[in-house]
Amino acid sequence: MAIDSKPHKTMAKQVEMFRRKGLGRAAVVGALVVFGGVWQAAVAQPSGADGSDFLYRVQPGDTLIALADRYLDSVEGWRLLQQRNHVADPYRLQPGSVLRIPFDRIPVVPATAQVVFARDATTADRKPLQAGMKLAEDAQIETGDKGAVTLAFDDGTRVTVPPGSRVALSRVRAFARAGLIDVRVHVKQGEAESNVSPRKTGVGRYEISTPSLVTGVRGTRFRVQASESVSTSSVLEGEVSTKAGRRTQGVKAGFGVQVSGGHLKRAALPAAPKLDAIPDLVQRPCFRATWQPVKGAVAYRAAVARDAALTELSAYQHSKTPGATLCGDEDGDYTLVVQSIDALGLTSPSATRPFTVRLHPEAPYTIQPASGKTYRSGELVFSWATVSDARSYDVEVGDTETFASPVVQQRGQDVRVTKALSAGSWWWRVRSVAEDGKTGPWSDALRFQALDIPPGAVPPASVDAGDDGMLHAHWPALAPELAAAGARTRVQLASEPTFAKPVADIVSDGSEAAIPQPPAGTYYIRTGVDLGDPASVMYAKPQRIDVGAFVGDSSRNPVQSGGGNLLLNDWSGRTNPR
Known part of the structure; x- marks a missing residue:
């Protein structure tokens, strides 16, 4: 022309x-x-770079x-x-129309990359990276197995370096009069994900290279990965120009290239997973996130970001199945980030799902009722440990583990409450409530049993004096339903009828117990049905016995300890031969 x-x-x-x-x-x-x-x-x-031209x-x-x-x-x-x-x-x-402007005629000035997030990451001299630091040209970055770094350039461009990566800032400059960056990043190992010019003010020169692939940007979001033998570039938004050896190819969003052994393959990216099943609120230290399998995906990787821009990433988890177990102990708002990976190593756009973690105030340690135990129906005591940063507590009792229709639902400051329950199977749980009214996680739902124990179910005891210096107590076997519930017989001997300080207190699985013979005097004996909670033992009517150098009847006549009968006084003073 x-x-x-x-x-x-x-x-x-x-x-x-x-x-x-x-x-x-x-x-x-x-x-x-x-x-x-x-x-x-x-x-x-500005529309980016093409070779030596802007x-x-x-x-x-x-x-x-x-x-x-x-x-x-x-x-x-x-x-x-x-x-x-x-x-x-x-x-x-x-x-x-597009004008070409030679890069060598555009004045440049030195620039820096600012660290906006860093965890377990260092420079070449092993200096730890921290948010707020500025890195100049030729800086070397290395992230640990659980590390990550996000850098920001003057035009808002950000590059995130995930765990296990080694990256060099080969060129960090800016075009003097244009307000645009002139940046080249070399990925030696691992990965770098770039969001170029997110403010949409135009793109200067931004290139990501690996040992076998150069990706030039014209305003985009893309992800580059490098290993010893394979390099990939996955274009998530916009368009890039890739170069492998002498071959150059433009790649638009939704596609990617793999370079291996000098061969370049282009393919569509796998679809992003759908994360509909992820809960909005997580109240346990670990939870399992699952999603539907993606056609063509051979693996997945998941991470958690602390910010919506996805710059503060945790370590990626790789999985061959559509799921990942995520763990943490800090309350806050997070974003789950999941990508599909195909057979070429190309990665999908990130599927994201926000969720909230609230683990505090912590759930109290439960004391009673204990899991799997059986208690006497009627007034039951529910108790738990005090949590230092809890203002109050919520307690629920239900006849199903889902607590769909709880029979007890109460908020209060006490850590011990009494509730009347009928016989049956029950579940209960408790949680802490913070000063601001936010609730922590529920304790584990504990199942327990409540049994009706009529007075006639408690067996009375008889006592024989043996020639071995022991008193031998005997009683009938417990009813089968009580034995099946784990009940045992409790036998107490005391010197006064209140049993405030028993001389002997024995729990037996059988129908007898041997009690060391106490000093001479008047004593009281009683038996009860024990379900494992001493405070709720149901006792039979106590009986009085006289103990001397011998065991006496109601007239204090000695009773032989051999094959003879022992006479005991019941509480009314009537004599009961045994």
Whole structure:
């Protein structure tokens, strides 16, 4: 295409005319925009890089002299732009067309990358990375097995380096007059995910390279992975230009490339998983996240982010099945991030699902009723340990483990409450309530049994004096339903009828017990049904016995300890032969 030299002279005269009037460089450019016949400010639309050229998409009102002033080292550079792009009329550029601007004519200045998040990550000299640090050109980054780093550049571009990666900042500069970055990142091992120019202000030069693949960006979000033999680039948004050896290929969103052994393969990315089954509120330290299998996926990986921008990532978990077990102990709002992986190693866009973790105040330790135990129906005591940061407690008792219709539902500050329950199988649980009213997790639901024990179910005892210095107590076997519930017989001997300080207190699985013979005197004996809770033992009516150097009857006549009968006084004073 022939280049018209007339506009050169005309534009040069206009520049000189405005300068003679004392206008500065910026005023000259603004005047030329108006002179071009468009009463609208020119808006820069940087579109990325292509080889050694910076690409710019023309907007209404653009002129070559305005673009030269914005990007090049001299306003006179408009002539170079006209020649390089074969522009016939430098006043009137076609909106939407792309201009090429040589990178070597765009002044650059040193820039830095700011660390916005870091965990278990170091520089080449093993210096730990911390949020707020600034990294210059040639910085080396290494993340540990559970580490991650997110860097931010001047235009808002962010790159996240997940666990097990080694990355170098080969070039960190900025184009002096354009406000755009000139960045090259080299992934030696592992991965880097980039979100380029999220403010949509345009893209300068941003390249990610691996030992076998170079990815040039034109405003996009993409993910690059590198190992010793394979490199991949997965394009999530926008478009990239990939180069492997001498082969260059454009790749749009939804596609990716794999380079292995010098061969480049292009394929569609696998679909992202659907995370509909993830709970909104998690109140246990670990939970299992599952999702439906994705067609074509051979594996998945999951991570948890502390922020919606997905820059503060935990370690990825890799799984061949659609699920991952996630653990943590800090309350807060999180985002689950899951990606599908296909046979080429290409990764899907991230499926995300926000959820909240609330583990505090902690669930109290339960005391009673104990799990699997049987208690006497009627007034039951529920008790638990005190939690230091709890203002009050919620307690529930239900006849199903789901607590769909609890028979007890109470909030209060006490850690011990008494509730009347009928016979049956029951579940109970308790949780802490914080000062602000937020509730912590429930304790485990504990199942227990309540049994009706009628007075006649308690067997009375008889006592024989043996020749071995022992008193031998005997009683009938417990009813089968009590024995099946784990009940045992409790035998107590005391020197006074309140049994405040028993001389003997024995729990037996059988129907007899041997009690060391106490000193001479009057004693009381009783038996009861014991379900494992001493406070709820149901006792039979106590009986009185007299003990001396012998065991006596109600008239204090000695009773032989051999084959003779022992006479005991019951509580009414009537004599009961045994």
